[in-house]
Amino acid sequence: MASRQVFDLVSPAVPFTQGLIVSMLPRGSIHIVQPGKCPETLLKSYVRDFHKEDRVAWQAILKGQNSRASDCWSASDFQNSPYLHGMLQPHGFRYSIGVPLSSPVLNGYSGAMLLFRGPDDGDFTDGELNKLKHIGREVDEFISKNRSARNTELAMQTDPWTHTAPIRQFIFNKDIKPIYPKRTLNLDDRVEEQLYQHTKQALEHCRRGQVYTDRLLLPDGRGDLWIFHCQVYREFPALGHGAFVFFTLQPESFEWVAARPAEVVADSELVRLLPTLKFMHQEFHQNPTLNEISKKAHLSPFHFHRRFTDLIGQTPKHFLLGCQIHEAKRMLVSRRRALAQIATDCGFAHQSHFTSRFKQATGLTPTRWRRLAGEIVRTSGKS
Numbered sequence: 001m002a003s004r005q006v007f008d009l010v011s012p013a014v015p016f017t018q019g020l021i022v023s024m025l026p027r028g029s030i031h032i033v034q035p036g037k038c039p040e041t042l043l044k045s046y047v048r049d050f051h052k053e054d055r056v057a058w059q060a061i062l063k064g065q066n067s068r069a070s071d072c073w074s075a076s077d078f079q080n081s082p083y084l085h086g087m088l089q090p091h092g093f094r095y096s097i098g099v100p101l102s103s104p105v106l107n108g109y110s111g112a113m114l115l116f117r118g119p120d121d122g123d124f125t126d127g128e129l130n131k132l133k134h135i136g137r138e139v140d141e142f143i144s145k146n147r148s149a150r151n152t153e154l155a156m157q158t159d160p161w162t163h164t165a166p167i168r169q170f171i172f173n174k175d176i177k178p179i180y181p182k183r184t185l186n187l188d189d190r191v192e193e194q195l196y197q198h199t200k201q202a203l204e205h206c207r208r209g210q211v212y213t214d215r216l217l218l219p220d221g222r223g224d225l226w227i228f229h230c231q232v233y234r235e236f237p238a239l240g241h242g243a244f245v246f247f248t249l250q251p252e253s254f255e256w257v258a259a260r261p262a263e264v265v266a267d268s269e270l271v272r273l274l275p276t277l278k279f280m281h282q283e284f285h286q287n288p289t290l291n292e293i294s295k296k297a298h299l300s301p302f303h304f305h306r307r308f309t310d311l312i313g314q315t316p317k318h319f320l321l322g323c324q325i326h327e328a329k330r331m332l333v334s335r336r337r338a339l340a341q342i343a344t345d346c347g348f349a350h351q352s353h354f355t356s357r358f359k360q361a362t363g364l365t366p367t368r369w370r371r372l373a374g375e376i377v378r379t380s381g382k383s
Contacts, residue, residue: 004035006113006139013135014128016115017093020266022057023104023111024169026313028231028246030057030112033105036265042091043266050087051238058238060098060112062180066129066136069096082237094119097129099136103143105263106251108168113139151258158252160380161329161373163226168249172199174242188220195228195247202232202245215314216247217363222372225363227322229313248313253323256312257281270311272297276304277312277319284323285347290316324348325361332370333377339366 007019021034029051032043046054059067069078069088078084088094093116104111113136117124124132151157158164165187171180176199178185185192195218202212216228231246256277264270276296280288293316294304309315314322324346331342343354358366 005142007035009138010113010115010132010135013131014115014124015117015121017118017121018091018116020114020116021101021104021111022051022054022114023101023106023264024061024109024248025105025311026109026229026248026250027311028169028229028248028313029233030054030061032266033111033264034262034266038266039091042087045087045090050083052233052236053081053083053087053238054114055083055238056096056098057112057114060100061110062182062239064100066100066132067098068124068129070123088116091116092118095121095123097124097132099132101136101143102140103147105259106255107147108165108249108251110167110169147258150260159330159333159377161333161376162252163224163249164252165249168251170195170247170249171239172196172245172247173240174203174244176200176203179239179244188226190221191218191226194218198230198247199245202230203243206232206234206243215318217361219363223363224369224372225361227314250314250322252326253277253281253319254326267311269307272299273308273311276308276316280316280320281323284320284327285345287347288320293320321357321361325358328354328358328366329369329373332366333373335370342366 006021010016010019019035020032020038022030023033024030031051032038032046055072056067056069059072069083073081088096095117097115099113099115101111101113103109115124167181167186169180170178170185172195173179176196185195187195198216205212212230212232214230216230217225218228219225227250229248229250231248233244233246235242236244256274259274261271261274264274276293279296280293290301290305294301297304299307305316308319312319328342328346331337331345337345339354340351343351346354348354348357355366358364358369362369364372
């Protein structure tokens with residue numbers, strides 16, 4: 001759903017000066033993704049600092065309910081807040097409200113619709129807040145239906161053995177307590193236990209002024225590896241005091257292929273990278289070089305690698321391997337090809353190379369993983 005459609009739905013019921021859509025993405029935190037004509041100064045300041053100050057967006061996401069700036073700060077604290085002086089006032093705003101969205105860009109990555117008003121327009125009323133509850137649900141429903149139809153059209157599906165969860169970003173505070181989601185992480189028990197352990201280690205590294213590893217491969221109870229991106233912030237005022245650790249369960253390659261530029265149009269760099277993601281997904285069996293891939297984004301290999309890693313949350317090499325491994329898994333489950341043929345079809349040099357890379361990526365040999373996937377499929381009642 002393009003921002004124009006969203007805001008056209010909102011404006012007759014609730015007047016506003018400027019609207020934004022922000023979303024969690026696999027690189028951690030939240031980012032402005034719509035609209036395309038968002039002021040450049042606002043985009044840059046949000047990426048640099050104000051995603052960490054935006055209590056309005058974060059309260060909407062964390063609580064799953066509408067949140068006004070007047071609900072997030074006391075009157076005196078708001079008058080002295082960086083959010084008012086650094087984000088709102090320089091762009092002619094005074095009042096704001098956040099409406100939670102379940103998955104603006106990718107399933108499992110929450111977001112919010114933000115509306116702003118100028119100082120002469122008055123704050124958002126309780127009546128308008130209630131109207132926006134219904135509108136937010138309509139937007140979520142439309143996005144969900146549209147995404148499902150698009151995935152069907154592209155023959156994209158989430159297999160029962162795919163590592164996924166209703167929420168795929170997990171945030172821990174300095175006390176090693178999850179603040180998002182609050183009730184349950186809804187993950188494999190062994191994976192959850194390791195997230196707690198890595199939170200403790202990441203906070204210890206942070207206290208020593210060290211950078212913690214940003215890519216984690218965590219085995220579940222069956223030994224199958226789950227891939228997370230880890231981001232540590234020394235301070236994150238919108239969430240509270242002290243350091244916070246973000247873990248993001250990485251999406252499958254086919255999920256990126258289904259993403260449309262209109263959904264992230266405010267992020268011009270990400271829009272530029274989407275064709276490279278689709279190219280790698282389509283040509284992984286040919287093992288395209290970094291130079292060939294970077295040409296699709298009209299960037300030098302060095303700059304492309306750096307920006308890809310920053311924006312997608314993994315290196316191009318890891319993304320390409322993910323494409324190969326996902327297709328190999330589907331072939332293994334179908335049981336229609338020998339391992340040597342799967343290795344060739346997925347772009348590996350030979351069967352032993354395939355076995356080595358597969359075990360590195362999943363923690364299991366292809367044969368053992370196929371048995372595991374068969375059990376999962378039978379348990380889920382699918383064939």
